Amino acid sequence: MYYRVPRIKYLKPRTLEEVIELLTKIRGSRVLAGGTDLLVDLKTGRVSAEALVDIGAIRELRGVEDLGDRIRIGAATRLQEIVESDVVARELPLLRNAVESVGSWQIRNLATVGGNLCNASPAADTAPPLLAYEAELVIVGPRGTRVVPITKFFTGYRRTALEEGEILKEIVIGKRAWSGWSYIKLGRRSSFTLSIVSVAVLTSTRGGVLEDVRIALGSVAPTPIRAYRAEGYLRGREVSLEVLERAAEIAREEVSPIDDVRASAWYRREMVYRLTLDALKTSLGWS
């Protein structure tokens, strides 16, 4: 046995109210959702905690629901449930595509969408699509419920807008018809991999003009980000290869990648250009 989770308390509350109470009362307590990140971090000592509050028994945190004008995804919904959801396949193809690329089947059967977001890795695979869809995050805590747009949720490297005692309850995505989408994840290999760069694109065109566009990028900044300047440049413009190339150049200027074990900052920048261009083309049906 090489790794061991240090001595820790384990609690499994039955209601959301109890979860919040325990998180507020016990200093150094952490939410245990799927555990696929947290247990690795505890084993390696990257994270320490006094107690784990397992939210696996809270039913209201689970499931995907079509509410007519919006989709609701419980924070503790397993990633594999999202991959297999008919609602997600129909309404949120960009999210489905990204989630399918997370880990392996064995990991997706444990890992949750809320855990992926709250762990706030720059490489979180669910973040770019949800940033592109402009999902709203419903957060509950000792002072009640509040809604934070996902664009304001990531506040720094592995930091989120969650405050002491708060927990992500659900993700709400308003329905909207987009004419195209594309998700590209570049890793060191094609399967079961972490991203070097990931790009999520949604486009809406009318008569050759880009009416609206969203570009979200992963693994190229301290947090997952939107390429707002590139989007602003594209919005209202007639589509041409030149225009798309210019937008990809702007996106390349918006990122701040680092060198790490997976790739150099230089390579990541170049791939932001290349993959943003490819994703825009794909979303427009060019390839």
Next chain:
Amino acid sequence: MRVSFRLNGDWVSVDVEPGEVLLDTLRLRLGVRSVKRGCERGECGACTVLLNGEPVVSCLLLTAQVDGMEVTTVEGLRSDPLFRDLAEEFTRKFSIQCGYCTPAMLLTAYAYLRKVYEGRKGASAEDIAKAIEGNLCRCGTYPRVVRAVADVLSRLTRAT
């Protein structure tokens, strides 16, 4: 702390540390040695077990979390006709070399076959490869594993 779960059909009740992972409980307390220790961080899949029928890595799962649930390892599938057919196909096709990844590979493949069959869908070689992407095999038996699963699947669909 006391945890009870169904292991291969029988209820077991064990005293475990709160931070203990299922891999350690199975190997060290319950003597289930088919569940292999590999990377211990969710990357190799050698410790795969079925949790309520779905494959999961037992190294990133606290035993406390599976209280009341159903855990299946290859020992529990010995008399399952589909599992036997699959295991025999693995030996016929030499889908095994050193064997370290094999119990986990069999469990994932078995769960996948059931899923495909129950969903009445087909599966291409690519789909099968995607399903087993979480089971690393350093001997490189992947093509033979995919062929074995594909053949069992075609027999299964032809038979019904």
